[in-house]
Amino acid sequence: MAKKNERNILFLDFHLNTKTTTPKIKGLPNQFGLTELFEKLIAYREKKTVNIVIGSKEKKELYLADIEHDTQSGTWQLLINIVDTSLADEVHRKIGGAASTRKVHSKTIDVGTEFSCHMIIQDTLSGRSYLALYEQNTNLPIKLITRYLNELFKRIANEFKTDFEIPHPQNKTDAKGKVKTINTYNHVFFNGHLSSKFKDDLNSGAFKGVTLMTGDLTQVDGYDVNKHSELKEVQIPISVDKGAILKAGGNHKWLDNLRSNTAKDLSMQEIKVSFRDDNDVSHTAEIDVNTGKLINDDKYVKKVKINGFSEPLTTSVDLLHTPIVLKMLEHL
Template identity: 25%
Template sequence: MKQTERLVGFYDVHIQSHSRTFEAPNTISTLKAMELLMSLPAESRISENKAGTQIAYIKDAAQNGDVFHLLINKCDKELADPAFSNPKASQWRTADRAAGEGLDFSCHIVIRTSDNPLVRATALVEVCQGLPIVFIQRFLNNLMRDVKRVRPEEFVFPHPDGAVENNGRVRTYNTYFRFQFDGHPSNELEDDLETGSIGDVELIDYRTAATHMDQHGYIREVSKRLQIRMENGAPGSKVTRLKAFLAQRSPSYSNARIRFKTDDGVGRSVTVRTDDFMVGADTIFVKKERIHNFVNRLKQSYTSFNAETIEKMRALLD
């Protein structure tokens, strides 16, 4: 990480709901989900792997209306001690760590939420070494499981059939909530699609995963797929045409895998959502903006928000 600039990734966020007893569970808004996370005591906003070698924790958090700021840190005990050198002066040294310590990294996140469960939030995430978006998503979902243990009533909904149990109580079902991050497509992706050649496009529907294919329920359908091919010689914008086609098919297919070659012949593949062309959170095609002109040099790790970083990220969000 450079001391004078940072990259910021752009993402959509929505809340997925799952239930073991009901196939169409209610979900909650991103605003409600973040408020549930913030209801955890500060000392409980922490999660570690089974080996105890990687510890993620929220070091700082703030809410301003529907906008949340998070400072997510990661302590990594597996990494080697950092080394510093000044070859011209023939100087080398290693920063030794104490027992139980690990290298610490920080990531600033700004999320504009919505109180409508059908409206996705917008999240800006600082690109940081050791804190990829998949790690951050998994960490937030681990915290949501902790919230369920502390506030189980927030995860219970009345069953829509209105049935009453033998004890006279209205029938209910339990849910699990998960954060899902999807990347905004970069300008480079659309440029590569426009100037290169688009090959196969595979439409995918993952929403039939609960459909059983045998009478015992041991075989189930996990997806259905439709493969198409675009003619690259058609007039007009290929990307505009592709987006329109995918949007028309979105009620039946949730995702599309696009195989293409850039204008210099490099083969690529990207998966997008059919309804809005958002890309996978961990792909290289996520939109990123550079923030710079910091007054003070940036650090690898913080114990509280870096005010300049938050200010510049809020400017991108607004």
């Protein structure tokens, strides 16, 4: 659980893509920028619920508690909350107090502990992504936030269906010769900025395994999306040559050379690496081939600590908390 006077802020890249459920169509250009999409999110939020419940026995409910566009800083500011019924009951007791001061705060099947997470995203592209700052919360990991946002964006595309319809990119026509339209939706993912600790642990440790991966099965000769629907991804194990590592100048440089050359030559999307550090502790990481950054993960991501708040922080707030937002903005 987070401390009451400090927060860890992680540096991420927010990637926005356009997808469709129409088979054999990939690489669609974005119709909407971040601001246009978030304006649609605000419009949707005013009309319908943005709450999403996951799990059946131990439910968790995520919802967008607040969202603002700060044009002065050029950022979108989001507050995402989660109610978690899966956690153990909290027990509070006064230090030095009698046994009577011990209180158990019990949960029920539909009442849980609530946590908040602030996220600040720059509203202009930096290369092919938007810089994002994320208030780290173990109860709201970046993978869960990604899942939540992608579910929201599918709902938005369904609500504003005509806005997300585009002409068939292959110009396929109907019986009357008119070009068909396809439905699209937005999809996001986050890449984490690598911390120096990752490089240090990797260089001082030893590889257990390195695998190139891609979910783009068109790279496989003879692949047919209709005939081979059970296939999910391609994985290529890589042999680790100690001589090549020495020549490259260490584990991290060897891995980056692999990413920049072999992985890109083969049109791979990710590198999965497992290694032991010098304390014999095992680690794994998935790295984006194009950017060299971590995929949808909190671990080994560059971070800063913000503290010195005049009032104690709580596990959850229902509106964007200005003291946290201001300290986060200092690091953009």
